Amino acid sequence: MAKDDKDEKDEKKKGGKKKLLIIIIVAAVVVLGGGGVGAYFAFFAHSGEENAHPEPTPSAVVVAEAITVNLADGHYLKIAIALQTTTNAVEAVDTSKALDIVISQFSNLEVAELSTNKQREAEKAELTEKVVKAYTEEKLEYVMAVYFTEFVIQ
Incomplete structure (x- = not known):
């Protein structure tokens, strides 16, 4: 009987060592796999988006x-703009595209549509969006903002 008890204890020790070894291997795989996934997200996941734009x-x-634009009901808008260029613009930016967009956007508007700061800011935001789009080539922006330097309604 003593021999049988000893054999059972040896088998339990061997089985315990195998379980411990399996647990260590699984833990190592989980830790290394998690580290690999973390490294991927830290170094590679966002790098393509940042370099693209x-x-x-x-x-x-x-x-x-400054140009003068005809508004509705015989009124006029004298407007001058300035373009904030980016370092992507290697040469002086031609303002003719921007002025054409200004004329298209403001022609025949009612004076009431431009009389408050909120309405002017809304028109300016829309104008900026159009101008930036017009001066963007192959995802490189040459203009990033539009400023009103003169805005007189008569």
């Missing part, structure tokens, strides 16, 4: 000449 950096401000 870098944030524009401000450069020179290009001032366009």
Whole structure:
């Protein structure tokens, strides 16, 4: 009987060592796998998005000449704009596209549509969106903002 008890204890020890070995192997696989996944997300997951469309950096401000736009009911808008260029613009930006967009956007508007700051800011935001889109080529923005330097309604 003593021999049988000893054999049972040896088998339990061997079985316990096997379970411990399996637990250690599984834990190592989980830790290494988690580290690999973490490294992937830390180094590779966002790098493609950042390189595809870098944030524009401000450069020179290009001032366009003032123009007069016909509003509704015989009124006029004298408007001058300036374009905030980016470092992507290697040469001076031609303002003719921006002025054409200004004329298209403001022509025949009612004076009431431009009389409050809130309405002017809404028009400016829409104008900025259109101008930035017009001066973007192959995901490189050459203009990042539009400023009103003169805005007179008569």
